[in-house]
Amino acid sequence: MVYSARTMALLLAVFIALVTVLFLSLVQSVTNDGLIVAGVISFSGSYLLIYVVLEFLVFREINKIYKMLGKLRKKELGGIKSEKSGALNPLKNINEEIYSFALLKQKEIDELKKLEAFRKEFIADVSHELKTPIFAAQGFVHTLLDGAVNDKTVRTRFLKKAAKSLDGLDVLVQDLLTLSQIETGDIKMKFESFDLLKLCTEVVDQFEEKTQKKEIKLKLIEPQQKLIIYADWQRITQVMTNLVSNAINYTPEGGEVTISFDVSKKNITTLVTDTGEGIPQQHFSRIFERFYRVDKSRSREKGGTGLGLAIVKHILEGHNSRADVESEVGKGSTFSFKLPRSKDDE
Numbered sequence: 001m002v003y004s005a006r007t008m009a010l011l012l013a014v015f016i017a018l019v020t021v022l023f024l025s026l027v028q029s030v031t032n033d034g035l036i037v038a039g040v041i042s043f044s045g046s047y048l049l050i051y052v053v054l055e056f057l058v059f060r061e062i063n064k065i066y067k068m069l070g071k072l073r074k075k076e077l078g079g080i081k082s083e084k085s086g087a088l089n090p091l092k093n094i095n096e097e098i099y100s101f102a103l104l105k106q107k108e109i110d111e112l113k114k115l116e117a118f119r120k121e122f123i124a125d126v127s128h129e130l131k132t133p134i135f136a137a138q139g140f141v142h143t144l145l146d147g148a149v150n151d152k153t154v155r156t157r158f159l160k161k162a163a164k165s166l167d168g169l170d171v172l173v174q175d176l177l178t179l180s181q182i183e184t185g186d187i188k189m190k191f192e193s194f195d196l197l198k199l200c201t202e203v204v205d206q207f208e209e210k211t212q213k214k215e216i217k218l219k220l221i222e223p224q225q226k227l228i229i230y231a232d233w234q235r236i237t238q239v240m241t242n243l244v245s246n247a248i249n250y251t252p253e254g255g256e257v258t259i260s261f262d263v264s265k266k267n268i269t270t271l272v273t274d275t276g277e278g279i280p281q282q283h284f285s286r287i288f289e290r291f292y293r294v295d296k297s298r299s300r301e302k303g304g305t306g307l308g309l310a311i312v313k314h315i316l317e318g319h320n321s322r323a324d325v326e327s328e329v330g331k332g333s334t335f336s337f338k339l340p341r342s343k344d345d346e
Contacts, residue, residue, distance in 0.1 A: 013047035258271075
């Protein structure tokens with residue numbers, strides 16, 4: 001809003017002219033014609049003087065400041081509107097604009113502080129996760145170099161342990177790379193129609209050896225309907241792999257992990273249920289964060305990089321979906337996600 005020096009000057013000149021006429025009316029020697037002439041002269045002189053002063057010394061600079069604030073508001077305030085005080089109070093209006101702008105900047109500063117805290121925490125987590133397999137492999141190698149390499153039995157055992165640590169390190173690096181590429185948009189989803197049941201069958205076969213060693217029963221409940229969905233085969237495979245792996249890791253020996261489906265007209269919901277330890281409800285909002293562990297003292301013993309659920313979250317967001325969790329401590333958990341049925345699925 002551009003303030004008018006002319007309007008302000010007009011109002012002030014009228015006021016001064018009225019005061020002049022009222023004052024002169026008290027003088028008995030002044031006639032009515034004289035009052036009119038005095039009023040006109042007072043109005044004209046006052047108007048000209050006030051207009052020049054306001055236009056060139058006050059309002060012109062105020063309008064420049066206000067226009068600049070208006071541009072900043074449009075560019076950065078993102079829809080935040082400040083209340084206008086009106087043309088008769090330009091300085092207060094400018095003060096309100098500056099206050100609104102300051103609020104936005106404070107909000108940005110708070111966000112930057114949160115990001116900085118998150119960055120420090122993330123670097124600390126990554127350093128710790130990388131340090132564990134590196135130090136383990138380093139210890140085995142140095143033990144061999146110190147003379148254990150001459151013992152064939154010890155050499156083989158230590159090399160296998162070192163290789164296992166390096167394999168874990170490779171998985172961690174790959175997960176970090178995948179997560180980074182998804183977040184930056186370097187990985188694009190390749191949507192196609194495919195059989196979700198076939199995908200889940202392949203995932204179950206992948207964990208056959210692991211479930212046998214841990215004596216866990218992994219079941220795939222096949223529905224009567226076809227499970228043709230429209231999604232990215234590779235990424236949904238990764239979602240199922242991470243969810244099933246997570247379920248197996250947190251299910252004790254003799255437990256059970258079940259993959260089931262809920263089919264509606266437009267969507268197919270996939271559910272991965274385990275009979276594990278369960279998750280306290282206060283952790284539901286954070287379990288999909290990178291490296292977040294419900295029980296840090298025990299989680300690393302169960303394997304995994306701490307990135308599996310974070311990857312699941314980002315992949316499903318790329319499918320306009322999300323992962324839901326239901327859990328009861330001591331009884332187990334169910335992770336589920338919904339995907340659209342393909343138009344090819346009759």
